[in-house]
Amino acid sequence: MSNNEKRHNDPDRAQLRRQQVLDAAATCFKRSGFHGASMSEISKAAGMSAGHIYNYFDSKDAIIAAFVEQNVERVSAILRDLAQRADPLKEMVDDAEGSVSEHVESDRIALQLEIWAEASRNPAIAAVVRDADLRSRSDFRNLLKAARARHQLDASDDVVDGLMEAVIALFHGLHVRAIHNPGAPLPAVVASVRNALRAMLFS
Secondary structure, eight states, X not given: XXXXXXXXXXXXXXXXHXXXXXXXXXXXXXXXXXXXXXXXXXXXXXXXXXXXXXXXXXXXXXXXXXXXXXXXXXXXXXXXXXXXXXXXHHHHHHTHHHHHHHHTOHHHHHHHHHHHHHHHHOHHHHHHHHHHHHHHHHHHHHHHHHHXXXXXXXXXXXXXXXXXXXXXXXXXXXXXXXXXXXXXXXXXXXXXXXXXXXXXXXX
16 A cells, blocks of 8 residues: 555455446546546546545555555565466567567557656656555566576676666557557567567577
């Protein structure tokens, strides 16, 4: 729960209502943008009054912070699963098709770009995004160091940090490319991403 989310006596019901607000906000942000989407528009989409939304989130900033936290939890779950595999590096290469497909999915892209855009001009959101990135990078760094050591590859901090940034940049770039060139041939993109991952992860 973010600092700006409210606490309630019935946590399960409150969580359902928060998710109701988040689902509505995601639709509104993707359609109208963060600043174009008003709390009244979000409340209408959520089927509740604007005042009722404020029982769960203090502001639109708090709603974005909740989206960011959800993404941290999603990434953490992926990394935990990878860490339990016999060969996490090979799994990342083998799963290139799923990873690419996820990063060019239109609904996901629109919301993510709104969050990044707001972080570029709003110091409060920038702090939330950077904190989330720091936590996810810590988990990813630990995974890469252990996996590369298992393959007797260089697992020094500088090498792993550079590798980590390059892999993240590769997938973040897919969001942008999907906007610029939505008709790019997915199988060819997947093949190239798989080759790039293999070259980076095992070098």
